[in-house]
Amino acid sequence: MAAQNLEEIISLCKRRGFIFQSGELYGGLQGVYDYGPLGVELKNNLKAAWWKANVYENDNIYGLDSSILAQKKIFFYSGHETTFCDQMVDCRKCKKRWRVDHLVDARCEHCGSQDLTEPKPFNMMFKTIVGPVEDQDSYAYLRPETAQGIFTNFKNIMDSLSPKLPFGVAQIGKAFRNEITPRNFIFRVREFEQMEIEFFVKPGEDEPWHQEWVERRLTWWKAQGLSEKRLTLSAQGPEELAHYAKATVDILYQFPHGFEELEGVANRTDYDLGSHTQGQAQVAIQANVAVNKDSVHKLTVQDPPGKHFIPYVIEPSAGLDRGVLAVLTEAFHEETLSDDRKRIVLKLKPHLAPIKAAIIPLKRNEPALVETAQTIKHSLQRLGLGRIAYEDTGNIGKSYRRHDEIGTPLCITIDYDTLCTTEENEKSGTVTIRERDSMAQKRIPVSELIEYIQRFYR
């Protein structure tokens, strides 16, 4: 069974070096987390799987890495300055501040009082000063979504690649939101990563493409190990839709705290390219630059030649940190073994595992065992599959338990039979491979190890 409560995941993440509270040394910064040595591997593997499935496997999807710091004009014309708000209330009794839609029975979560102020909008964008002078004009935003970097580079991509519709631009990167009430570990945080695609289509072809992307994204999440029964789709009602969307289908996952949004797939219409087309014309007018017909039609495509129009956009937007949490939730298992011992095992898909294999010499002080184990470790490391660990605790049982808990799919033990060369011993020159989920062990010749591992990770 997958993890039942968040506490067991948080505890594993800290104990084994996946995720830590940021600034813990000084009491911690709320809603901000650091990924430790294993967490960063898991997160990078999830990103790599997304990039491969979307960018490398689709000739019409191109990558981008745009800046985090963004001019305020971008978020004025995108509509975020006026509409990217949550409704907030203050508790008059204990002075705590809450996001109104998070409260149960309009009651303060801290003291239970119902003496709350009227809801008022709170803009979630972080501002920062750019340059040495601090005044009204010198601030910029930390982007609250990666998407705007794609829209503002639309013309650059058209000019440099001349792509034909339909085509997409994909980006993975940090986004920042000053959440009123961050909560549920890495589920709702103030600094997080998004994996977003803006997929440009002809108006009129947007609805079938919207459905297609919902299907594609659901299939991809399943390939990351999320089970069908813990995934569901939910179409947003008119009151939930973001200011830019005509329709949005959320992919919900059953996290330990309930079914919640993992990814949103929105039909953003021509809203953003339209707004930035208007926006840059306005800016040019204000700066007294002559605005000709061409410059107000910049964010368009021509199809057929001579016929300009603003394409519609389908946007699958996934939270990477929520993806990590979902994958950890699904993989977490506590099992009772036949001798009544318990084991915690992370049943991660092999391509996501932070460590691909652990090499364990039977004894840590036996030079011949150590040397052979190190040689095998280096030969597997050279395959470029990811991290291969060398374990020299000298305690096989302990090593297996540790690698079960961090999700290492294979443990390879080097013992005296590995070193043996006599033909009478049928185990001569073999290693033991132990498989994480079944705990099954088998011996294979060292000479076949590379091929075995390559096949396993193919």
Ligand code: GAP
């Ligand atoms: N560009 C569209 C967009 O940003 P969104 O629904 O606001 O849409 C997309 O965000 C995804 O980003 C969400 O489905 C979620 O996975 C993730 N996300 C949003 N806010 C988050 C937060 N405060 N902490 C962690 N992930 C978040």
